[in-house]
Amino acid sequence: MAIEMTDPNAATLQPTPTGDSLPRRFSDFGTLGEALDYAATGSRGFNFHDARGTLIKSYPYRTLREDARAQAFRLLAMGVEPGQRVALIAETGAEFASLFFGAIYAGAWPVPLPLPTSFGGAQSYIDQLRVQLDSCDPVMLIFPASLEQMAGEAARLAGIAGHSWDALAGNDAPEVPLPALQPDDTAYLQYSSGSTRFPHGVAITHRALLNNLAAHAHGMQLEAEDRCVSWLPWYHDMGLVGCMLSVVANQVSTDYLKTEDFARRPLAWLDLISRNQGTTLSYSPTFGYDICARRMSSQTRASDRFDLSRWRVAGNGADMIRPDVMQSFVDAFGDAGFSASAFLPSYGLAEATLAVSIMPPGEGIVVELVEETQLSGVAAGEDRPQRFRAIVNCGRPVRDMAVEIREEDGTPLPERAVGKVWCKGPSLMTGYFRDPEATAACMADGWLDTGDMGYLSDGYLYIVGRAKDMIIVNGRNHWPQDIEWAVEQLPGFKQGDIAAFAITTPGGEETPAVLVQCRTSDGAERVRLRDAIRERVRAVTGMNCVIELVPPRTLPRTSSGKLSRAKARNLYLNGEIKPYAVAA
CATH class of the missing domain: 3.40.50.12780 (ANL, N-terminal domain)
Structure with missing residues (x-):
């Protein structure tokens, strides 16, 4: 027989309750x-709610x-x-x-x-x-x-x-x-x-x-x-694990907006939190808070529309956490009852199931100012002023998780020394499916090389950037190989002509940069090439990138002849790679 999907609440359509007589269990199950x-x-x-936050199921x-x-x-x-x-x-x-x-x-x-x-x-x-x-x-x-x-x-x-x-x-x-x-x-x-x-x-x-x-x-x-609201996609680890599987295993009622509905009407997220007075938990990457703060008119009082006073855990993860954006959100929604202490920074990755570290609730955004040369390995030079970056505290390692900071050769580093972040615990993946080489490249003796750079201070983890090549913009992951491949499809380019990597603006925002070796000396042709590259990258990734044309044989290689993106990035930031001047 065919079994149809059931909806016992179709007649009354009331949301599932926040409270429950069922004793709460914290995921202490076998499967x-x-x-x-x-x-x-x-x-x-x-x-489940529609684009305007109306309950539909x-x-x-x-x-x-x-x-x-x-x-x-x-x-x-x-x-x-x-x-x-x-x-x-x-x-x-x-x-x-x-x-x-x-x-x-x-x-x-x-x-x-x-x-x-x-x-x-x-x-x-x-x-x-x-x-x-x-x-x-x-x-x-x-x-x-x-x-x-x-x-x-x-x-x-x-x-x-x-x-x-x-x-x-x-x-x-x-x-x-x-x-x-x-x-x-x-x-x-x-x-x-x-x-x-x-x-x-x-x-x-x-x-x-x-x-x-x-x-x-x-x-x-x-x-x-506690009750949760989420718009995060279920194909991303923070949406799937953090806001779908976790709420089942920890018995939390949850209200959902589709991700595409949030993208069209971001403030519907805050409307849903406001209307459902039981909501206390909701997570977002930095860009979600950013777009909501930008959508609020300076002429409008947030308190006329929103009530965010019960929101006790405003989680933040999945991309670099920017304290300026978090402050803008507080400025925009503080009079609606939002408290800065509700922010809960965290750090994690799919290879650790999700969470590696979480800030204790109530401590909010904590930053340390670190001189930029300590973070990037790029020498300041006499003609470069000293610049500092605000690094956000991403909390303490979660229960059963150990975190170490190591040198490139694996030597453990002391507190406040920047190095590669390694973690170990029972929630690590067994490996990449049918890819033992990729698994061996990031796992050793039960430890996982996260590919990220950071340091420990008084038991708290601070993430400063990525050692691995991945570029994360607006919560989306992009491998530089995808960007480079997109450019290689244009006539006149070949593998090795392009290097893509992330750079950080003075405000802490991550932006992709693409260096392309260019063989033409004609100014008009360079403008055409740059514009064609920009459009090609945008079509494939949806991102606007910094496009720089550089002379042939500029991009550095490893000893085995492979493109070294990390070195290309450092040479570019240090001014040793000098792009062609191209008309705007």
């Missing part, structure tokens, strides 16, 4: 399936469990076996949630994949899905009906079955015994990089996941009457 089984015995759950955890078990039966009837991957387009809603947990109950590994962006076009999205599908090797791809043309084509190219949510719901779901899950089984794969060319599927076990989710609860000092 994620057990966590949902327990949450389903209470009355809390998910609540109340989804108690008991209903999620019923639907997830039906999805598991359906997947098993289709021949899905434990350990196989089931790829899911991660659109915020009941369908994805039930399919994700359905794959868990079936013993399969759900693999959340991204929605299309507003740039790059259909073919770019199909290409991205195709590469990620090739990487995770799933038995099927399941997607919203609205994406059937693009996602269906990606599935066809990958040689796997493609099913829309609507079509899948019509399949029979006969009840059968479900596989017995074990804590050390892989729970899901998470793609960490966002790269279209070099995806890394992070394999996370049930044990690792639940350890990190317990650390969330303890780190945020979760309270009985």
Whole structure:
């Protein structure tokens, strides 16, 4: 028989309650399936809202469990076996949630994949899905009906079955015994990089996941009457782990806006927090706070529209935390009851499941001023004034997590010495899926090289930048190889002609810079090339980059002949790489 998605609240449509008589457990379960089984015995759950913040579906955890078990039966009837991957387009809603947990109950590994962006076009999205599908090797791809043309084509190219949510719901779901899950089984794969060319599927076990989710609860000092609001995408680790899986395993009712609705109407996020007086928890990268502060008119009092007085944990992570933006948010919304002490900076990455460090609640944004040359390794020089950067305290290591700062050769460094951030704990990934070389490159003796630079001070972690190549802008991850490849597709360029890396503005904002070796001496042609490069990069990444044309044989190489982005960045910042002057 076909089992339909149920909505017992369709007639009254009331949100799931904030409070519950069910005793709160902080993720002390053997598997994620057990966590949902327990949450389903209470009355809390998910609540989905439209672009204006109107409740459109109340989804108690008991209903999620019923639907997830039906999805598991359906997947098993289709021949899905434990350990196989089931790829899911991660659109915020009941369908994805039930399919994700359905794959868990079936013993399969759900693999959340991204929605299309507003740039790059259909073919770019199909290409991205195709590469990620090739990487995770799933038995099927399941997607919203609205994406059937693009996602269906990606599935066809990958040689796997493609099913829309609507079509899948019509399949029979006969009840059968479900596989017995074990804590050390892989729970899901998470793609960490966002790269279209070099995806890394992070394999996370049930044990690792639940350890990190317990650390969330303890780190945020979760309270009985806490409620969460989120607009974060479910294909990103902060959205999936921090604002979907954590709230199930820690039994927190949560209200959701779709990410695209937040992008169109950012203040709807704060409207939802204000209208739902139970809301105390909500997370965002820096850019989310920034866009809300910018949208507030200086002629409008925030208190006339918002009430943010109960917001006790305003989490911040996923990109470099900028204290100037945080202060602008306080200035814009302080009279609406928002307290600066609510800010809760954190640091994490998918390879550690999510959280590595969390600021104790109530301590807010704490900064230290550090001389820039200590951070970048670029000599100041007699003609360069001393400049300082405000470095944000990202909190203390979460429960069961150890953090060390090391030299490039692995030698541990003392407090307040800048080096590479390493971490160790039971929530680390088992490795990158089917990529032992990439795993060995970042893991050793149970420790993970995060690829980030930072220092410890009185037990608190300060992140100063990235040693690895990844560029993070507005919460989105970009590998420089993707940007370089985009430029290489233009006539006249080849591999090795382009170096992409992140630079930091004096205000602490991260911006991509692209150095391109140029062989023409004609001024008009250089202008044309620069504009063509800028448009090509924007089309592929959606970013506006600093484009610099440099002379041939300028970009430095390693001893093995590979492009050295880190050295190119330092030479550029130090003024030793001198770009051509190109007319505006």
